[in-house]
Structures are given as structure tokens and as C-alpha cells.
Amino acid sequence: MFTKEIYIARRNHLKSTLKSGILLFPGNGEMGMNCKDNWYPFRQDSTFLYYTGVNIPDVYFVIDVEKDEEILFGNNPTPEEIVWIGATTPLEELAAKAGIKKVKPLSELANYIKNGKQQAKVHYLPPYRSETTIQLSELLDVPVQEVAGAFSVALTKAIVAQREIKITEEVQEITKAVNITAEMHTYAIKNGNAGKTEKQIAGDLQAIAIGGGGNISFPIILTTNGQYLHNHATENLIKEGDLVLCDCGAETGMGYAGDMTRTFPASERFTTLQKEVYTIVLNAHNSAIDALKPGILFRDVHLLAATKLVEGLKGMGLMKGNVEEAVAKGAHTLFFQCGLGHMMGLDVHDMENLGEPYVGYTDTLKKSTEFGLKSLRLGKALKENFVITVEPGIYFNPFLIDAWKAQGKYTDFVNYEEVEKFKNFGGIRVEEDILITKEGSQILGNPLAKTVADIEELKNA
Amino acid sequence: MFTKEIYIARRNHLKSTLKSGILLFPGNGEMGMNCKDNWYPFRQDSTFLYYTGVNIPDVYFVIDVEKDEEILFGNNPTPEEIVWIGATTPLEELAAKAGIKKVKPLSELANYIKNGKQQAKVHYLPPYRSETTIQLSELLDVPVQEVAGAFSVALTKAIVAQREIKITEEVQEITKAVNITAEMHTYAIKNGNAGKTEKQIAGDLQAIAIGGGGNISFPIILTTNGQYLHNHATENLIKEGDLVLCDCGAETGMGYAGDMTRTFPASERFTTLQKEVYTIVLNAHNSAIDALKPGILFRDVHLLAATKLVEGLKGMGLMKGNVEEAVAKGAHTLFFQCGLGHMMGLDVHDMENLGEPYVGYTDTLKKSTEFGLKSLRLGKALKENFVITVEPGIYFNPFLIDAWKAQGKYTDFVNYEEVEKFKNFGGIRVEEDILITKEGSQILGNPLAKTVADIEELKNA
Numbered sequence: 071m072f073t074k075e076i077y078i079a080r081r082n083h084l085k086s087t088l089k090s091g092i093l094l095f096p097g098n099g100e101m102g103m104n105c106k107d108n109w110y111p112f113r114q115d116s117t118f119l120y121y122t123g124v125n126i127p128d129v130y131f132v133i134d135v136e137k138d139e140e141i142l143f144g145n146n147p148t149p150e151e152i153v154w155i156g157a158t159t160p161l162e163e164l165a166a167k168a169g170i171k172k173v174k175p176l177s178e179l180a181n182y183i184k185n186g187k188q189q190a191k192v193h194y195l196p197p198y199r200s201e202t203t204i205q206l207s208e209l210l211d212v213p214v215q216e217v218a219g220a221f222s223v224a225l226t227k228a229i230v231a232q233r234e235i236k237i238t239e240e241v242q243e244i245t246k247a248v249n250i251t252a253e254m255h256t257y258a259i260k261n262g263n264a265g266k267t268e269k270q271i272a273g274d275l276q277a278i279a280i281g282g283g284g285n286i287s288f289p290i291i292l293t294t295n296g297q298y299l300h301n302h303a304t305e306n307l308i309k310e311g312d313l314v315l316c317d318c319g320a321e322t323g324m325g326y327a328g329d330m331t332r333t334f335p336a337s338e339r340f341t342t343l344q345k346e347v348y349t350i351v352l353n354a355h356n357s358a359i360d361a362l363k364p365g366i367l368f369r370d371v372h373l374l375a376a377t378k379l380v381e382g383l384k385g386m387g388l389m390k391g392n393v394e395e396a397v398a399k400g401a402h403t404l405f406f407q408c409g410l411g412h413m414m415g416l417d418v419h420d421m422e423n424l425g426e427p428y429v430g431y432t433d434t435l436k437k438s439t440e441f442g443l444k445s446l447r448l449g450k451a452l453k454e455n456f457v458i459t460v461e462p463g464i465y466f467n468p469f470l471i472d473a474w475k476a477q478g479k480y481t482d483f484v485n486y487e488e489v490e491k492f493k494n495f496g497g498i499r500v501e502e503d504i505l506i507t508k509e510g511s512q513i514l515g516n517p518l519a520k521t522v523a524d525i526e527e528l529k530n531a
Numbered sequence: 532m533f534t535k536e537i538y539i540a541r542r543n544h545l546k547s548t549l550k551s552g553i554l555l556f557p558g559n560g561e562m563g564m565n566c567k568d569n570w571y572p573f574r575q576d577s578t579f580l581y582y583t584g585v586n587i588p589d590v591y592f593v594i595d596v597e598k599d600e601e602i603l604f605g606n607n608p609t610p611e612e613i614v615w616i617g618a619t620t621p622l623e624e625l626a627a628k629a630g631i632k633k634v635k636p637l638s639e640l641a642n643y644i645k646n647g648k649q650q651a652k653v654h655y656l657p658p659y660r661s662e663t664t665i666q667l668s669e670l671l672d673v674p675v676q677e678v679a680g681a682f683s684v685a686l687t688k689a690i691v692a693q694r695e696i697k698i699t700e701e702v703q704e705i706t707k708a709v710n711i712t713a714e715m716h717t718y719a720i721k722n723g724n725a726g727k728t729e730k731q732i733a734g735d736l737q738a739i740a741i742g743g744g745g746n747i748s749f750p751i752i753l754t755t756n757g758q759y760l761h762n763h764a765t766e767n768l769i770k771e772g773d774l775v776l777c778d779c780g781a782e783t784g785m786g787y788a789g790d791m792t793r794t795f796p797a798s799e800r801f802t803t804l805q806k807e808v809y810t811i812v813l814n815a816h817n818s819a820i821d822a823l824k825p826g827i828l829f830r831d832v833h834l835l836a837a838t839k840l841v842e843g844l845k846g847m848g849l850m851k852g853n854v855e856e857a858v859a860k861g862a863h864t865l866f867f868q869c870g871l872g873h874m875m876g877l878d879v880h881d882m883e884n885l886g887e888p889y890v891g892y893t894d895t896l897k898k899s900t901e902f903g904l905k906s907l908r909l910g911k912a913l914k915e916n917f918v919i920t921v922e923p924g925i926y927f928n929p930f931l932i933d934a935w936k937a938q939g940k941y942t943d944f945v946n947y948e949e950v951e952k953f954k955n956f957g958g959i960r961v962e963e964d965i966l967i968t969k970e971g972s973q974i975l976g977n978p979l980a981k982t983v984a985d986i987e988e989l990k991n992a
Contacts, residue, residue: 098565101562101571102659102660102884103571103574104574104575104576104577104659104786104877104878104883104884105659105878105880105883105884106659106883106884107883108749108750108878108879108880108883109750110562110564110571110572111571111750113564113565114565115565116565149930149934152930153759153868153928153930153931154759154760154761154868155759155761155762156756156758156759156762156930157930198563198565198566198567199563199661200660200661200662200664200665201661203661203665204661204664204665204675207675214665214668214675267742267744269741269742269744270741270742272741273737273738273739273740273741273742274738274742276734276737276738276741277734277735277737277738278734279734280730280731280733280734280737281728281730281731281734281735283728283730283766288569289569289570289572295617297617298614298615298616298617299615300615300616301616301617305744305784323766325565407614407615416565417565417566417569418569419566419569422565422566422567422568422569423563423565423566423567467614469610469613469614469617469618470614473610
């Protein structure tokens with residue numbers, strides 16, 4: 071239960087960090103698909119939700135830190151609009167639920183900001199929708215092209231420091247999302263069979279997320295081409311023998327996300343080879359989770375997982391040479407091109423719009439620019455009550471294999487002759503959502519089949 | 532099958548209408564939900580699809596009418612992007628499928644337009660996404676605030692005249708969408724029972740649309756509050772005795788839409804009263820369809836349906852007085868606040884972004900500003916091969932009833948004392964998708980239960 075005390079405490083904490091200025095939070099509007107009024111599902115800005123809980127379009131929130139004034143700007147529907155949409159909860163009531171005492175019409179926002187910026191700096195976060203960019207340009211009298219660059223680093227850092235630590239109520243809400251996500255996976259494993267299209271399964275998974283009261287937290291990856299990391303469901307028919315990679319998540323009505331991955335056979339059982347690669351990935355996954363605790367650099371956990379993957383691939387004869395050296399030089403990135411995980415919360419990649427330099431790294435720990443590590447969204451030291459994902463994988467990407475073989479890249483560590491045989495194998499990823507605890511970590515949500523044996527049992531149940 | 536000849540013919544027709552100028556068609560980009568890269572499902576601009584068939588983000592299409600030059604501007608993925616997304620169909624191949632001979636990198640667009648606009652007028656359609664507005668502002672060196680107002684009326688009119696007439700292949704594709712839509716309704720009628728939430732059913736309907744290869748063509752209306760015209764599915768529990776109004780549609784992978792409405796009981800049977808009102812709506816629906824033919828003003832068909840509704844409501848004792856006079860004065864709008872239907876095609880409200888003055892009306896037939904008629908999207912004379920919806924309804928809106936009763940509005944025609952009893956009744960709408968033929972009209976798609984008897988039979992099958 072997100073009481074008004076929670077929202078008040080969040081805002082008080084932010085005010086005590088910033089100490090001065092006017093904090094301007096644009097809410098999101100409706101977003102047209104093929105015309106202005108045929109809308110995508112409404113998604114409120116996550117930071118807006120975090121400080122206000124107000125989950126409706128076309129509202130702005132302002133905190134004047136010095137005056138200690140908090141105002142929700144927005145319009146209640148006109149009598150004519152009520153004819154079309156029925157009665158809605160009055161803004162005053164929504165504001166009161168979050169302990170916000172003032173509500174003003176949206177038409178007063180421009181003057182409020184115009185006057186306010188004479189007296190104090192106006193802070194805002196990096197905008198990610200063009201609509202918001204145009205609005206900020208008009209409100210602040212800044213050219214459209216300069217809006218993005220003029221966001222407040224101080225506000226961004228303060229909010230990251232606050233949002234990255236999850237309170238009990240947030241963990242409960244994320245757990246709810248994870249449990250719906252696990253239902254989606256249970257369905258996918260049982261029903262992701264030969265003869266169906268990827269989209270048929272993906273549609274059914276979305277139905278489970280919507281039925282759970284929210285929506286999907288990101289576009290569903292349900293694919294027999296798991297070797298491509300961002301491959302969304304297509305009209306491809308699933309065939310016997312295919313490996314199906316399902317990476318999906320639900321978000322709750324409040325906007326908290328789940329994000330899990332399972333890889334399973336379209337047929338009743340994994341092949342021996344599929345089982346072998348799967349076991350390597352699962353071993354890396356478990357080793358990474360075992361290493362999680364406050365204080366450890368997530369970059370180091372990522373490299374530990376990479377080490378486990380290389381050990382396994384070496385055991386299969388796909389890699390060779392010294393394991394630590396292979397990882398240090400990045401040879402594992404032929405198979406594991408991306409990062410081990412990311413923060414999770416009100417966004418599936420939590421606070422992605424605030425920027426990885428602030429969310430995943432620090433002033434002293436900067437993100438690497440090397441292939442592989444440059445895709446690691448989170449590198450910094452973990453803290454108690456972070457919620458993160460752990461999602462190692464092995465991806466046999468035929469384009470990359472061909473390119474690097476032709477370039478003679480990593481020939482000290484890669485047996486290309488063996489790797490060639492896996493160009494049609496696909497990809498495997500295993501992902502859980504995890505809370506960092508005082509001593510270590512805790513996987514969130516109800517257990518979902520993860521070993522080869524458990525997945526095969528669920529598949530054939 | 533949409534051959535390249537179809538696309539070539541469409542463009543040639545447009546060129547022969549415009550005769551001069553540079554026609555600039557911005558494709559849509561990906562659209563972030565809660566950050567830039569967590570995307571809503573991609574939806575290409577419909578006019579872009581109409582002339583190019585190219586269904587990918589971040590492309591522009593230009594027709595230089597005088598030079599008779601057609602260019603698709605866009606970028607093939609870089610080798611690194613291929614690592615993440617796999618191989619995609621090259622732009623050159625996509626262009627060739629539509630008979631477009633030139634492809635250039637997106638980076639060349641700005642200079643092309645800069646040079647081109649020295650020599651000829653650049654025509655573009657009204658933009659509906661802020662992203663496009665900003666792009667057009669930069670390309671054409673026009674302030675963001677002035678972009679929308681400077682769209683080309685000549686191009687808009689030419690495209691409306693072309694897109695409103697559906698060719699055989701389009702009717703087939705719309706029929707495919709309608710058939711998937713009918714499957715959604717069949718499911719809703721059978722499963723829209725007490726004890727489920729509106730969102731649970733809506734999620735399942737979306738799964739059917741996605742499984743059909745495309746997506747929903749507009750946000751699903753699945754509600755026990757059908758009296759509010761734009762009421763989307765909520766967490767409301769459906770109860771015994773409720774009327775459930777379902778207004779939903781699938782769009783095919785190509786982007787053609789379906790859009791149907793059925794209203795059905797949550798319980799096994801309609802109540803006597805529900806049956807009575809339903810029959811009035813269905814009678815108006817059938818009478819309107821019977822009147823459809825080339826040449827007739829759709830506004831007149833709308834008023835005919837209104838007349839049938841008033842006759843029925845008078846029979847029930849809810850209205851009184853002279854029927855024609857009641858309709859002429861707008862008394863029916865207490866129960867039927869909106870329009871009878873709209874154009875349908877690549878958009879569910881076809882060409883909505885091009886503007887109702889062009890799509891639904893003419894230079895001589897302007898839209899009324901009166902309550903009711905001002906919500907009629909289509910008023911002009913029908914032509915052979917229009918595809919339209921017919922969707923009359925009766926909506927007992929408690930806010931409107933209270934307001935008009937208090938104002939003493941239409942007391943010559945409304946028995947408020949009787950109407951008061953219906954303030955918790957809800958709303959009923961029945962909608963089909965219809966092709967205007969040479970002699971009359973044809974309902975598209977496989978038949979779907981529509982009479983009281985057929986709906987009850989399907990519900991209990």
C-alpha cells in the first residue's frame with residue numbers, strides 16, 4: 071500500500087537533497103499511433119509516478135523547494151468531456167492521495183514558470199518524448215534543440231540516489247509484477263510448441279499481463295532466433311527442434327516491472343547439445359547470483375559470469391587457452407555480446423531515461439567503450455535494496471562468427487572450426503529479478519522452472 | 532496481393548493530380564513509452580504505407596513530381612546493429628517491391644530538401660507526432676509552432692480523393708481484418724461473463740489480434756459502462772445482469788483495420804428491458820444499412836438512424852411528440868450523442884490525421900457545430916468502394932440526463948420521469964464494416980451474431 075506518507079517522505083527527501091530551485095516534472099500525454107487521437111496505451115512518466123502517484127495524462131508537477139510549495143497542474147474534465155468519458159477522479163482527490171495540497175489549472179503553469187525562473191533555477195530531467203521537449207522549449211523559452219542538453223544533473227543524481235533504493239512496498243509491488251511475469255513464462259513453456267507462430271504465443275503472453283491489471287513492461291521477445299538479442303516476435307512458425315527464447319515482463323497497474331527470461335525446447339525435450347549449452351548458461355547464472363552482495367561491483371559479477379561461460383565453452387571445445395586471459399581480452403564477447411543485467415523498478419531498465427552514467431556508473435567508475443562491456447548497463451557497486459536482473463547468455467550469432475573468423479579475431483581463444491557447427495544453434499539466456507539484501511541477495515517471486523529437468527517437466531505436464 | 536504495379540499506379544495517379552512540387556512523406560519512428568528505447572509497437576504512417584508499402588521505422592519518401600523522381604531515404608543497419616537485430620531486408624529490396632528505384636541514405640535528405648525547395652513547393656500532410664513536427668521544422672527551416680499550419684491542402688485533398696476509394700485488394704485485406712475482429716467478438720460474447728475483469732477479456736481479445744499477425748486497430752472498448760462512448764477496459768469486475776459493450780478491431784500486418792461493436796449480456800440472457808432497447812438499436816442499424824448507396828449523403832443516413840431510434844424510444848415511452856421534429860431539433864442526442872459512422876481503411880478512422888473537413892465533408896457541405904452532428908465524422912455523399920462503419924447506439928448517460936433535465940431541455944420530446952429509470956442501464960451499440968457497392972452496400976466479413984436470439988445462442992453454445 072503506497073500511502074500518502076510514502077509520497078510525502080519521497081518529496082521531502084528530494085527537497086532536502088536539492089535545497090534550492092524549482093523542480094519541474096512533466097507528466098506524459100497520450101501518444102497517437104497513426105493519428106493524434108488513436109492512442110497507444112497511456113504510460114505515465116516513472117519519476118512522475120514516483121513522486122505523485124498520479125497516473126493520468128496531461129498533468130505537470132512542480133516543487134518549489136525554497137517556498138516549500140508543491141503544485142499539481144492539470145484540468146478536470148469539462149461537463150462535455152464527462153459525457154464522453156464518464157466521471158473521473160477529481161485532480162484534487164488524486165493529489166490528496168499523495169499529500170499534495172495545491173492543484174491549479176494547466177493554463178497557469180506557463181506564468182508560474184515564467185515568474186519562477188526569474189527567482190530560481192528550474193530543474194528538469196532529460197526529456198525522452200518530443201512532445202515534452204516542445205513543451206519544455208515553450209515553458210522555458212529555450213530553443214527545441216537546446217532543451218535536452220540543459221537538463222539538471224543535480225536533479226538527475228538526486229533522483230537516481232533515491233529511486234535506486236527500493237522500499238518494502240516497492241519490493242512487494244515488483245514481486246507482484248514478477249509473479250505475473252512467471253505466469254507468462256509458464257504459459258510460454260507449456261504452449262510454445264511447433265506449428266504456432268511466435269506472435270501467437272506473444273499475444274497470449276500480453277493477454278496475461280493485461281489481465282494482471284497492467285500491461286507488458288517492454289516489447290515481448292519470443293523468438294526461435296534468440297541469438298539476436300533484440301528480436302521481437304514475428305510471423306515465424308515455430309518448428310520441432312527449435313529453441314525458443316522468451317524474454318518478457320509484466321508491469322503492474324502502478325507501473326512496477328518484472329523482467330524474466332527462459333529458453334526452452336519447442337519439442338518435448340532439449341537435444342543433448344541444447345542441454346549442454348543450457349547448463350553452461352545456468353551455471354554462469356547461478357554463480358553470478360551467488361556472488362551478489364552489497365559492495366561488490368556489478369561489473370565484476372558480469373566478468374565472473376563471463377568466466378563461467380568461457381570455462382563451459384572451453385569444456386565443449388568451442389574455446390581454448392587461458393580462461394582469465396580470454397575474458398580480460400574480451401574473447402567471450404563472441405558468444406556473450408551484452409551485459410549481465412540492469413536495475414529494475416518503475417522502469418524495466420530502471421531510470422534508463424536518466425542516463426547510464428548516473429544510473430549504472432559513477433563519477434569515478436565510467437562505462438567501458440569496449441565491445442561487450444559497453445553494453446553493460448550497470449557496473450557500479452551494489453547496495454542493499456537495489457533490485458536488479460541477472461541474465462547471462464550464449465548467443466551463436468552467425469554474422470559475428472563469420473566476421474570475426476574472417477578478421478582472425480581471438481584465434482588464440484576461439485576454435486572457429488567447432489564454432490562453425492553452431493551457426494544455426496540459436497541463443498540461450500536465463501534471467502531472474504533479484505533483490506540485494508544485507509548479506510547477499512534474494513530471487514524475487516514464486517519459483518519458476520529453471521533447470522533442464524524442471525523445464526522439461528513443466529513442458530510436458 | 533499488393534503488387535508493385537499497385538504502388539506505382541497509386542503514385543502515378545497522385546503525380547497526375549498534383550502536377551508539380553516536391554511531395555515529402557515522413558515515415559514514423561519508434562516511440563518510447565517510459566524512456567526513449569522502450570518502445571510501443573511500431574506503427575508506420577498510413578499514407579506512407581499506401582504509397583510505398585515500406586513498414587519499417589526511420590525512413591522518408593520523396594516524390595519530385597516535376598523531375599518524376601522517387602526516392603526512399605533511409606539507412607540499412609550497420610554491421611554492429613546486425614549483431615543485435617539479425618539481418619533485415621535491405622532497403623533496396625523493400626523499395627523494389629513497390630517499384631521505387633532510388634534509395635539514398637537518410638543523411639542526404641536534408642540537402643535534398645534544402646536544394647529542392649529553392650525550385651519547387653514542398654508539400655506535406657498535417658503531422659500528428661511531435662517527433663515529425665520537429666523533423667519537418669528542421670528540414671524546412673520553419674519554426675516548430677508553424678509546421679502544422681503550413682501543411683499542403685492540395686496534397687491532402689488529392690490523397691483523400693485517392694485513399695477513400697478502395698480497390699479490390701484493399702477490400703480483401705480489410706475483410707481479413709474484419710474476420711479477425713469477428714473472432715475477437717465471438718470470444719468476448721462467449722467469455723465476457725460475471726466474475727472476470729474488463730481487462731481480462733480485453734487482454735484476451737488483443738491476443739487474438741496479435742496472433743492474427745497484426746495488432747489492435749485502436750484501444751479496446753470492453754466495458755459495462757457502455758453509456759460512456761470512449762470507455763476503455765478497466766479493472767472493473769463484470770457482474771451478473773450487466774450489459775457488456777465491446778467495440779474493438781484488429782489491424783492486419785499491412786495496417787488495414789477492422790472495427791465492430793456488439794453489446795451482450797454478462798448473464799446467459801438479455802433482460803426484457805435490455806432486449807427491448809437492443810432491438811431498437813438493431814432496427815436503426817439495419818435501416819441505416821438498407822439506405823446506403825452511392826450518392827446518398829451519409830449525414831442523411833445518420834438522421835434516418837436517429838429517426839428510427841426516436842420511434843423506438845417513443846414506443847417505450849421515453850420520448851414523445853413528433854418524431855421528425857424531435858430529430859430536427861436534436862432531442863435524440865440525449866441518447867445518441869455521437870455520429871453514425873466513419874470511413875475505414877488503413878486507419879480505423881480512415882485518414883483522421885488529414886482532417887475531417889477533407890475526409891468527411893466538402894467545400895460546400897461543412898460539418899455542423901451542433902451537439903451530436905458535430906461528432907459525425909462523415910457527412911458527405913457516399914461513393915462506390917467507400918468502406919465505412921455503421922454504428923448507431925442508445926446511451927443512457929446519467930450526467931447528461933441530470934444536466935438536461937435540470938435545464939428543462941427538450942421537455943417537449945423527452946419523458947424525463949421515465950428516462951430517470953434508465954440511469955443505470957448502460958449503453959448499446961451495434962456496428963458493422965460496410966463496402967459501398969454500385970447499387971447499395973455489402974457487409975464485410977463472415978457473419979457474426981447480431982440479433983438477440985443469435986447472441987444468446989452464441990453466448991450459451
